[in-house]
Amino acid sequence: MIFKKIKTLVVVFTLICLVLSLSACSKNKSANTSQPSTSSETTNQETKGSPLVIGVLPDVDSIPLIIAEAKGYFREEGVEVKLEHFKSAMERDSALQSGKIDGAVSDILAAAFANDGGFKVKITSLTNGTYKLLAGKEKNIDAVEKMKGKDIAISKNTIIEYATDKILEKYGVNPDEVSKVVVPQIPARLEMLQNGKVNAATLPDPLASVAVKNGAKVIESTDRVGINPGVLLFSQQAIEQKENEIKAFYRAYNKAVEFLNQNEKSSYIDIVIEKAGFPQDVKEIINLPKYTKAGLPSKEDFNEVMDWLVKKGLVKKAFSYEELVDGRLIE
Secondary structure (H helix, E strand, O other), X not given: OHHHHHHHHHHHHHHHHHHHHHHHHHHHHHHHHHOOOOHHHHHHHHHOOOOXXXXXXXXXXXXXXXXXXXXXXXXXXXXXXXXXXXXXXXXXXXXXXXXXXXXXEEXXXXXXXXXXXXOOEEEEEEOOOOEEEEEOOOOOXXXXXXXXXXXXXXXXXXXXXXXXXXXXXXXXXXXXXXXXXXXXXXXXXXXXXXXXXXXXXXXXOOHHHHHHHOOOEEEEXXXXXXXXXXXXXXXXXXXXXXXXXXXXXXXXXXXXXXXXXXXXXXXXXXXXXXXXXXXXXXXXXXXXXXXXXXXXXXXXXXXXXXXHHHHOOOOOOOOOHHHHEOOOXXX
C-alpha cells in the first residue's frame, strides 16, 4: 500500500516537472522570436535598399547623371540613386558634410577644403564641364586684359574663383587688379550679369550659354586655357559602406556617356531641362562638352589647384594626389 502511494507520487511529480519544463521552453522560444536581430543583421536590413544620394548643380557636369537616371541605367545596374539638386557649391558642401548626401559633382578645391577641415572625402573621377568668363552685353570689354579695374561676379573660394584667377593670370592680369563680387548662387550671378549690375561674371554651362544668348560675350573659358578641376567625389564613409553601389553607379555613368556621345542633343535635351531645372532658353543654344567615361583627374590639374590653395592660405597644407584620389571605384 505504501509502495503504491510512493509510486503514485513519483508519477505525479514527474508529470509536474514535465509540464513546467515544456512551459519554460515555450517562453524561451517566444522570447527569442521577439528579440531584435543581431547587430550585423540589423545593419544589413538598414543598408539594403538605401539609396546612393548624389548632389548636383545646374551645370553640364551633372548631365550624365541625369541621363543615367532618366534612361534607367542605375536601375539596370542594380543601384538606387537619388539626385539632390543645389543652386550653390556652399549648399552642396554643407549637405555632404552633414551626411545628407553621399557624394557630389564637385571639384578638387572642395575635396581639399573638406579634408583640411577633418571631413574625409575622396575624389573618384573627373567631370567634363567648362567655365566661362563673360562680359555684360553693354560693357566695353572684349579681352581679358580689359578686365583690370572691373568687377567680376564669382563664388568665393570655389572652382569659379579658381577658374577666374587662372584665366586672368594666363593673360598677365593679377587677380588683385579686379574687384570680385561674391554671388554664391549660380542663377543669381547670371541675373546680375544680364541686368548690368556687374561688368562680368564667371559661369558654368548651360547658364553661360543663356547669358550669351541674351547678349553677354565670352571672353575666355577653361577648356580653351586647358584646365579641368571638376570631379566627382564621395565621403570616406560612403566609400566604406557603399563600395559596390558606387561601382554600379559608375557603370551606369559610363552607359550615360555612351548615350550622350551617340545620340543627337534633340533626343534628350527636354529630359535634361526638366530634370535639371535648366531654363527653357538653353534648348537651342546649350553647348555640351565631349563627355568621357569615368577616369581620374590629371596630376597636373590637381597640383595646380593645391598650389593655388596654399598660395592663398586657404588650406593648412598641400595634399598629395594619393591622399585625395581613389581610383578603385571606376571599373
